[in-house]
Amino acid sequence: MALQSVPIQVRVGNDEQRARILRRFRIGDRTFNILTQASAIAVLVILAGVMISLVIGSLPAWRAFGFDFFTSQSWNPVTEKFGALPAIYGTIVTSFIAMLIGVPVSLGIAIFLTEICPEHLRRTIGIAIELLAGIPSIIYGIWGLFVFAPFFQAHLQPFLIDAFANVPVFNQLFAGPPYGIGLLTAGLILAIMVLPFITSITREVFETVPPVLKEAAYGIGCTRWEVMRRVVIPYTRVGIVGGVMLGLGRALGETMAVTFVIGNAHRIMPRSWRREPRSRPPSPTSSPRLPAISTLPRWSRLASSCSSSPSSFSL
Amino acid sequence: MAAAFANARYSRRRRGNLIATALSIGAALFGLTWLALILIVLVVKGVGGLSPSVFTEMTPPPGGAGGLLNPIVGSLILTVLAVLFGAPLGILAGTYMAEYGRYSKLTMVVRFINDILLSAPSIVVGLFVYEIMVARMGHFSAWAGAVSLAILVIPVVVRTTEDMLLLVPNTLREASAALGVPQWLVIRDVAYRAARAGITTGVLLAVARITGETAPLLFTALNNQFFSWNLNAPMASLPVVIFQFALSPYADWQQLAWTGALLITATVLGLSILARMLASKRVLT
Secondary structure, rough: OHHOOOOOOHHHHHHHHHHHHHHHHHHHHHHHHHHHHHHHHOOOHHHHHHHHHHHHHHHHHHHHHHHHHOOOOOOOOEEEEHHHHHHHHHHHHHHHHHHHHHHHHHHHHHHHHHHHOOOOHHHHHHHHHHHHHHHOOHHHHHHHHHHHHHHHHHHHHHHHHHHOOOOOOOHHHOOOOOOOOHHHHHHHHHHHEEEEHHHHHHHHHHHHHOOHHHHHHHHOOOOOOHHHHHHHHEEEEHHHHHHHHHHHHHHHHHHHHHHHEEEOOOOOOOOOOOOOOOOOOOOOOOOOOOOOOOOOOHHHHHHHHHHHHHHHHHH | HHHHHHHHHHHHHHHHHHHHHHHHHHHHHHHHHHHHHHHHHHHHHHHHOOOHHHHOOOOOOOOOOOHHHHHHHHHHHHHHHHHHHHHHHHHHHHHHHHHOOOOOEEEEEEEEHHHHHHOOOOHHHHHHHHHHHHHOOOOOHHHHHHHHHHHHHHHHHHHHHHHHHHOOOOHHHHHHHHHHOOOOHHHHHHHHHHHHHHHHHHHHHHHHHOOOOOOHHHHHOOOOOOOOOOOOOOOOOHHHHHHHHHOOHHHHHHHHHHHHHHHHHHHHHHHHHHHHHHHHHHHOO
């Protein structure tokens, strides 16, 4: 029944009906407003809760060990003396290796995608690189352990040992028997995991460069590389650093992939980046079986004070 | 004219350009090769163990025959619960940020905090839920696992909901407001409907994200060797079982781990592609 065929007195209704409907609208508005505002505040509360629980949870460890927690290497459940130095060392070194390899490669991929890649391939290759970000970290871990580490052990590590045998500083870093797992493997896998994040942000900021700037540079005869190096990268420096920070945050907090390939030996070996220190978001299981429940609360206390630091970095 | 291109400086510049181009192409090939390697190995090693028993039998003891029924069902339960807890909260928060509080201080703060939560390491979230739920309750449970996954779902959903709602043209809202529709009905009937595909994309992306998450579940839902519907007890989940089986020395367990990894990756990639297809249709609807 069309609205126009209804007589106007029925269409408009009387004052009481209108007041009722308007009241329903008003109550609905207020309720929805409060509901959405509460949800927004809940997001804040969750993050605040995470930070506070980390601090409170790690207090017993602080009280028991003080600053020694960051400088001691022991991890002795029997005497209850714990120190996080090997874990911190492992985290820093693997993240450093990941950045060392990942940042130039990401920049290269971003330059390729924005300048060199033919138009019709751009979208496909961009999506492929972003798929790397979607692969869960445990897949990287199991792939790293069963495919990458043996290949590394059989081919790459002997090559590296031989190549650096006579170089003064590096032969200390690449000495010893090739295990396949270790800091270098973990760093390489982290580099692959971190690639898509830095690449996507770098691509975005590269696209914000005003075409006029690039055209002016091309106009005076600059080669493509000179345009990138002298015009685009200085213009987008801040954005690239932001992307690198994001990648670094991910590398520092990554647990599962590193757990598989780093070896989880709780000591710093003075030689060799191919050895096996443990990385900081520690594996709560140093054996394939999950630990007995009575030890888990203690692990979590210690793990809390370990975790306060990577999360405060990414913050 | 030719003389201008004959000197040493120009050839040096050209050479530098050529090297840089080659390195860039090399970098792209590097990234793509790893992707191809990982996917190929996953398929080759995982397909070998794929059979109906994977979906119908429980996880076996080492040396026995079995499947991945309890982790698959457990993961499904945890994912559904996590989305049930996290998606409404996230959508409502995103709605506030885009509609009621678009220019308010609270929105700026929440946006910033949300981005921090988005990149928080998942093991930290697991520890948080351990402190507030598992330690208090005295035992591990699927509820705790679902809550930790929900905390990972929320930032993704908030971000995409806010972005999608901000994309809805204001003229639509103004037109319906001009007809006398109150703001909450404008949001519900106009803004949500216009951003429907985008918000669904956000939820799908969040599900893709939590599908592979292991670390938070290690502290909250733990693992369960047997099939269980009990939400108040430890529950098996695919990522944790893969973790356990892959690090074991038993070949049949490792085979199940590869099959599980293939299932997870197929799910995640499928969801990502689905989300992308939905997102590209949004312009038409």
